[in-house]
Amino acid sequence: MTDRPDSFQFAASGRRVLAIEAEALGAVAARIGSEFEAACQAMLACRGRVVCTGMGKSGHVARKIAATLASTGTPAFFMHPGEAAHGDLGMVTDADVLLALSYSGESDEILLLLPALRRQGNPIIAMTGRAGSSLAREADIHLDVAVPVEACPLQLAPTSSTTAALALGDALAVALLEARGFTADDFARSHPAGALGRRLLLHIRDVMHTGEDVPRVGPQATVSEALIEMSRKRLGMTAVVDADGRLLGLYTDGDLRRSLNDPGIDLRTARIDAVMTRTPRTIGPDALATEAAKLMETHKIQGLLVVDGDGRLVGALNIHDLLRARVV
Template identity: 85%
Template structure:
């Protein structure tokens, strides 16, 4: 008689699954040997793409492995074996390597593809749980992912076996990543919409205000004229520049509050160069946007002027620009 939900120990059941799958991973890790190295070398030497395929749960795992490979420097895609037999096999060129997943090693849909692929000259890497299976025997390289037992108490649902196959796919991807010298910058280029991609690819020039949108006044301008420029450009600051746009100083909303506290300052007659900050924080136009965010955080400021190598003002940005770009 099944246990009643209110008396069943769900946590104990969950811990048992983790223990069983941890043992399965340890067993498979012990078999990472020459065949694994051969599979890595074949993928590394591949002039085309790694074509990952599998049916059912193995297909889901194959799809994930393809995605991981592709995002870490090894061109790859998933091919449904059923569709492959009805035309999609034309996607596979003689420069590709096939990575076929079937825990039993007897998936009819996969075995049906092998003669055509072998005739085309494709290297076939099989990932199965049975070294004596048809797929393992037909493959050029066999990766053994056999597990002692499934975590499913009925020994029916693929659990430990799919975890082991996923881990083997991750091991292949990471080994290839390291062999290629794949870097964080390389990863960012394949993930431009992700947080890492934005941090490593987005430059100051991508987010800064330029041209007429950059607040700037001459050194002889009055404080009130500078305030009008700040209001028009809405960045909470204005640069003070000479006739050649070389940066002389900065005046901000915070400076205004300090000016108002000084009874000797007349907003209409006091020149801006008398009250400006003469050595403001700046950022180079070629810097990454994340560097601007780090500067703002470190110095507790909300805006930065962007300068060229010769000290000319080329742009401006504030924290809201970085927030809109999702850099911070």
């Protein structure tokens, strides 16, 4: 082995790889045309799922393509061709489309599956680097991902070719996404645990305190009684409501500090309606939790009362509730 290259050689090698792979992507992009459109049409018309398969590095790429398709509105899954020949082929129904990846187009494990899939009537889309290969000839649609050269200087490790296949898979997924009119809300529904899912799916009703956990007092209550309610419910505030539960005002920890600095207020005897905020910021239960976060940030407040369309108090939440829900 030679001595370890210095840092300049590392950087130069990295730039060379990216330049070679960028050139490869340009070559593939120039060939996108009728076959790509036919592949998109076949996937769009699919009544089942897109079954992605490949061996080795092509298998890793096929698995990622399946995941991208599934998360962007095109039902898909990965099938290992070796396992398929020993029973997993039963996962494929006659409503499915096969997307088979093999740069050489001669992977025995994939070719072995084709007769059974042909008999079942599955459309076959091949993604190979050789238009004259066995897989390309057997397929209904062939996507050419041939690259001028691999980035590996030994021309052994799949590098440019796997990048090209991965990028073409992304191109298919995005083209289908656009054709379906797939939206951010649709994406969120398949990513409920992700940050986007939380932003688009979590509503105020999902995080707010309700029932007896909501601090509230009547307008005739004293400030000291309101403080007891605030301490009991631990939200740093209390709502002031009338006999029908309609919101009249809000009293917060900040209001308490201002009351303490006012020598004219006796906390033991002063009525809460004399010191409360009469037009507090509120939010509805059907609003997104992110709207509450935006309101709190914009108005520099730590909590919000939740009211229905008639102005009745139905819940309350503070910044800690949003933090626990990982909305902020």
